[in-house]
Amino acid sequence: MVVANERADEELIARYLRGDMGAFDRLYRRHDRKTFAFIRQMLHPTDRATVEDLHQEGWLAVASKAASFTPAKAKFSTWLYTVLRNRVLDHLRARPPQGDDEADPDLLASSADGPEQQLVSKRLVQAVEGGLLRLSVEQREAFLLFTVVELSLAEIADVTQAHQETAKTRLRYAREALRHRLSEWRDG
Amino acid sequence: MAEFDPLSPKDADEAAYAQALLGHDAGREQRHARLMAALPRPEVAAAVPVSDHSLAWRWQPYALGLLVTGLLVAGAMVLKGRPAEPQPQVDPRLAAAAPASTPAVVVAQADAPAAAAPPVAARIIPTPPPLALPPPVVVAEAAPAAAAVPPRMDAKIEARAERPAPVVVAEAETRPPAVIEPTRPAMPAPPPAAAAPPPAAPVMAAAPPPPKVAADVANQADAQARSEVVAGGLAARAKAASPAVLSLAASDAADAAKPAIPANASLLAAVGQADLKAARSALQAGASVQLRDTQGRTVLMLAARAGSRELVELLIGAGARKADRDPQGWMAADHAQAMGHAELAELLR
Numbered sequence: 001m002v003v004a005n006e007r008a009d010e011e012l013i014a015r016y017l018r019g020d021m022g023a024f025d026r027l028y029r030r031h032d033r034k035t036f037a038f039i040r041q042m043l044h045p046t047d048r049a050t051v052e053d054l055h056q057e058g059w060l061a062v063a064s065k066a067a068s069f070t071p072a073k074a075k076f077s078t079w080l081y082t083v084l085r086n087r088v089l090d091h092l093r094a095r096p097p098q099g100d101d102e103a104d105p106d107l108l109a110s111s112a113d114g115p116e117q118q119l120v121s122k123r124l125v126q127a128v129e130g131g132l133l134r135l136s137v138e139q140r141e142a143f144l145l146f147t148v149v150e151l152s153l154a155e156i157a158d159v160t161q162a163h164q165e166t167a168k169t170r171l172r173y174a175r176e177a178l179r180h181r182l183s184e185w186r187d188g
Numbered sequence: 189m190a191e192f193d194p195l196s197p198k199d200a201d202e203a204a205y206a207q208a209l210l211g212h213d214a215g216r217e218q219r220h221a222r223l224m225a226a227l228p229r230p231e232v233a234a235a236v237p238v239s240d241h242s243l244a245w246r247w248q249p250y251a252l253g254l255l256v257t258g259l260l261v262a263g264a265m266v267l268k269g270r271p272a273e274p275q276p277q278v279d280p281r282l283a284a285a286a287p288a289s290t291p292a293v294v295v296a297q298a299d300a301p302a303a304a305a306p307p308v309a310a311r312i313i314p315t316p317p318p319l320a321l322p323p324p325v326v327v328a329e330a331a332p333a334a335a336a337v338p339p340r341m342d343a344k345i346e347a348r349a350e351r352p353a354p355v356v357v358a359e360a361e362t363r364p365p366a367v368i369e370p371t372r373p374a375m376p377a378p379p380p381a382a383a384a385p386p387p388a389a390p391v392m393a394a395a396p397p398p399p400k401v402a403a404d405v406a407n408q409a410d411a412q413a414r415s416e417v418v419a420g421g422l423a424a425r426a427k428a429a430s431p432a433v434l435s436l437a438a439s440d441a442a443d444a445a446k447p448a449i450p451a452n453a454s455l456l457a458a459v460g461q462a463d464l465k466a467a468r469s470a471l472q473a474g475a476s477v478q479l480r481d482t483q484g485r486t487v488l489m490l491a492a493r494a495g496s497r498e499l500v501e502l503l504i505g506a507g508a509r510k511a512d513r514d515p516q517g518w519m520a521a522d523h524a525q526a527m528g529h530a531e532l533a534e535l536l537r
């Protein structure tokens with residue numbers, strides 16, 4: 001949510017295109033937590049360095065493609081996650097994850113030195129991450145864009161270039177699967 | 189059982205999961221600094237704020253290389269690519285009649301009126317008949333006008349008034365009188381020393397000609413001879429100048445490569461290692477404080493990135509400019525800020 005006295009994303013990107021580097025700095029700081037979390041959860045359990053590199057490459061791609069952003073066609077956040085998602089998919093195509101379905105959430109959590117380690121809900125995060133790995137890439141991205149990035153269904157459909165009903169189906173399956181997994185995790 | 193609504197609000201677990209992911213900032217500042225250091229400046233705005241010095245740094249090597257290449261090519265064209273010098277048109281009959289070892293006096297006759305030209309005799313000494321030999325040496329002499337010929341023509345022109353020679357009359361093409369106008373004497377020259385035979389005889393032995401005919405013929409010959417001499421003189425001057433052009437280009441290139449390279453390299457290395465003592469020594473040895481690395485960053489920017497306040501102060505004291513920008517438009521303060529040296533960034537603003 002953009003506070004009233006803050007400049008809109010679209011204005012900041014326009015100012016950056018006019019040479020205002022500070023505008024891009026503010027834009028980055030506004031979104032970087034969610035973008036990093038999105039990339040990290042999409043790539044999990046890849047190593048932290050890969051996530052860092054892909055996050056930086058994604059934002060550099062945003063900067064280099066800024067001139068092609070058209071506010072009349074899409075919101076900045078939609079366009080931003082479209083660019084980042086394309087980078088993630090390119091990476092996954094080039095280096096498909098090995099044995100995701102067999103991954104042990106505890107091992108994954110211990111190999112990742114992420115922010116979740118300092119939170120009380122550490123084990124909850126581990127459980128969700130383990131459940132995400134059992135989802136398809138399409139279901140995983142739908143869940144993350146809805147739960148973490150907090151995009152609407154229409155925006156998720158735009159980012160994933162899918163029909164809204166398709167996006168809705170993916171989201172339903174992902175949330176149901178994760179709820180089922182979390183209930184098992186609580187019971188077990 | 190009711191169907192699950194995928195758009196229902198996040199439950200407690202999902203909310204806790206999202207909060208856990210977004211609530212921690214480990215590595216966030218490093219990511220930010222790394223991105224901002226690599227962030228390109230938009231092309232639209234890049235050309236406006238970049239300082240002249242930065243532009244000069246960007247294009248200077250190319251401009252210097254282009255200049256040197258142009259000079260070398262021009263020199264090579266002057267040396268090798270110039271057209272052959274025009275050779276005097278000598279009637280083959282003259283060449284056949286003139287003994288190879290004996291110079292002959294050739295008086296050319298022009299078709300166009302040459303009344304304005306002063307009576308001057310031109311003597312052409314043809315070379316032996318073989319065509320492969322160099323062109324004949326043109327000799328203009330025996331008239332006061334010859335004294336007005338510039339000294340630069342001395343290599344091609346010899347005054348040979350003392351040697352008698354057979355006189356040959358031939359027809360020649362007209363040369364514009366305007367070409368030789370500047371060197372023509374104000375007063376008419378005295379009658380030519382060489383006598384010309386009647387024009388009806390193309391080749392004949394020397395005989396005392398009528399003074400008026402000899403004067404007309406001599407004027408026309410003078411026009412041709414002078415134009416040929418002028419052309420030959422210019423070619424000779426170009427040939428003489430080309431080594432000078434080449435030497436100038438070579439000296440420019442040598443001067444460009446000469447200045448204090450070891451000191452500059454030492455300064456770059458010292459700044460990279462934040463070595464204050466070595467940087468001071470390099471500056472004393474003549475290193476440029478406006479020096480830039482291969483990425484176009486000034487030594488002040490490198491010092492700012494290294495976070496060395498003493499080094500920054502040393503460079504500023506030596507004349508380093510805070511306002512210089514790198515090719516991405518960043519100033520030294522931006523580099524300091526990106527590397528987390530906030531106090532240094534304030535100093536550099």
